Amino acid sequence: xxxxxxxxxxxxxxxxxxxxxxxxxxxxxxxxxxxxxxxxxxxxxxxxxxxxxxxxxxxxxxxxxxxxxxxxxxxxxxxxxxxxxxxxxxxxxxxxxxxxxxxxxxxxxxxxxxxxxxxxxxxxxxxxxxxxxxxxxxxxxxxxxxxxxxxxxxxxxxxxxxxxxxxxxxxxxxxxxxxxxxxxxxxxxxxxxxxxxxxxxxxxxxxxxxxxxxxxxxxxxxxxxxxxxxxxxxxxxxxxxxxxxxxxxxxxxxxxxxxxxxxxxxxxxxxxxxxxxxxxxxxxxxxxxxxxxxxxxxxxxxxxxxxxxxxxxxxxxxxxxxxxxxxxxxxxxxxxxxxxxxxxxxxxxxxxxx
Numbered sequence: 001x002x003x004x005x006x007x008x009x010x011x012x013x014x015x016x017x018x019x020x021x022x023x024x025x026x027x028x029x030x031x032x033x034x035x036x037x038x039x040x041x042x043x044x045x046x047x048x049x050x051x052x053x054x055x056x057x058x059x060x061x062x063x064x065x066x067x068x069x070x071x072x073x074x075x076x077x078x079x080x081x082x083x084x085x086x087x088x089x090x091x092x093x094x095x096x097x098x099x100x101x102x103x104x105x106x107x108x109x110x111x112x113x114x115x116x117x118x119x120x121x122x123x124x125x126x127x128x129x130x131x132x133x134x135x136x137x138x139x140x141x142x143x144x145x146x147x148x149x150x151x152x153x154x155x156x157x158x159x160x161x162x163x164x165x166x167x168x169x170x171x172x173x174x175x176x177x178x179x180x181x182x183x184x185x186x187x188x189x190x191x192x193x194x195x196x197x198x199x200x201x202x203x204x205x206x207x208x209x210x211x212x213x214x215x216x217x218x219x220x221x222x223x224x225x226x227x228x229x230x231x232x233x234x235x236x237x238x239x240x241x242x243x244x245x246x247x248x249x250x251x252x253x254x255x256x257x258x259x260x261x262x263x264x265x266x267x268x269x270x271x272x273x274x275x276x277x278x279x280x281x282x283x284x285x286x287x288x289x290x291x292x293x294x295x296x297x298x299x300x301x302x303x304x305x306x307x308x309x310x311x312x313x314x315x316x317x318x319x320x321x322x323x324x325x326x327x328x329x330x331x332x333x334x335x336x337x338x339x340x341x342x343x344x345x346x347x348x349x350x351x352x353x354x
Contacts, residue, residue: 006275009214009222012297014312022326023157029167029185033320033327035311037304038284042314047183047328048191050286056196057243063178063251064201066169069146069161074110074117076103082110084118085149087132087175087207088228093121096135104133117142149175151324153291159325173228174206179324180249180287200238204229204251204269214293219274224295226268229255236265244283250299256281273299279333286330289315289322303333 026032030048037043038053045052054060070086082104086094098104098120110118121134148161166181167189192199205228214222231239239245239256247253258269260280272295285303289312290296301308311329314320320327 009293013293020322022321025325030188032183035329037331051191051195054197059242060199060246061252062181062248063204064168064170065174065203066172067174067177068172070175071147071149074112093136095132098133112145176206178249178251200235202231202255204255224270224272226270228268230266246284247282248286250296253282273302275302277302279335282333283335288328304331
């Protein structure tokens with residue numbers, strides 16, 4: 001994929017029929033289909049089979065961030081309806097999306113059942129094509145009134161809030177689920193343990209950086225929204241000692257590659273992974289099929305080059321389900337670590353054979 005070809009967002013577009021968007025999750029979780037592209041042919045399996053494609057010494061890395069009830073339907077003092085979506089905490093304050101934004105004034109109180117729950121503070125920030133506000137949360141009881149924020153394409157879908165959490169979700173902080181991890185269940189974790197394949201946890205608070213639309217035509221003009229991450233020294237030591245690093249989801253990829261490219265173990269990431277990116281930590285990625293013209297499709301293309309179109313085309317032609325509640329793929333990044341050559345790798349030598 002040449003520089004001109006991948007430098008515009010249209011390079012990551014494809015036709016996604018609405019009926020291919022998953023509206024309900026697979027049950028059990030690990031029964032979701034898995035498209036495996038680790039060699040010169042494609043294999044259809046289930047996520048439950050993940051361990052059969054791995055070896056002892058591989059380390060599976062998951063994001064254990066927990067989705068918070070971050071969407072609120074509140075009122076102005078005038079009675080006007082306002083929606084507040086909390087994005088990232090800053091002490092007692094949050095960065096937030098406020099709709100309708102233009103009608104809400106700095107210093108204004110917002111109410112739920114006649115009780116003040118938010119104070120909108122001075123200042124706004126424009127980035128990732130959206131304007132965010134700072135709001136003060138007036139007491140922890142506010143979160144009793146929030147909803148788990150589902151993606152816009154799942155509007156109207158009723159889903160058990162626990163089903164939009166990973167089974168290993170631990171530390172609250174995300175406004176969207178690390179969706180590749182939704183495929184994991186106790187049976188899959190037990191199978192990995194039987195195979196002596198270690199599962200290591202990291203945390204990235206999924207926020208606007210993951211799902212904000214790309215408004216600019218040129219990718220170089222798109223600014224990723226910062227998302228906080230945390231990795232313990234022990235976890236990173238085990239990751240560095242791995243035969244291969246298997247990232248479950250794009251949030252794990254961004255966390256580990258941020259650190260591998262000079263970031264601290266705890267910090268914030270604005271890493272935008274596009275074709276030409278040098279993977280320094282992650283060998284394999286398990287990820288869902290993403291929204292057209294998104295930063296997530298660009299990340300997949302960074303791993304496998306223009307072959308991402310063959311993967312998506314195969315999935316569309318073979319009844320795979322797409323987006324947050326859909327099926328998954330297992331792909332290489334092209335990083336070759338000692339003793340762990342990856343067949344069919346991408347990166348600088350993107351495969352064209354699928």
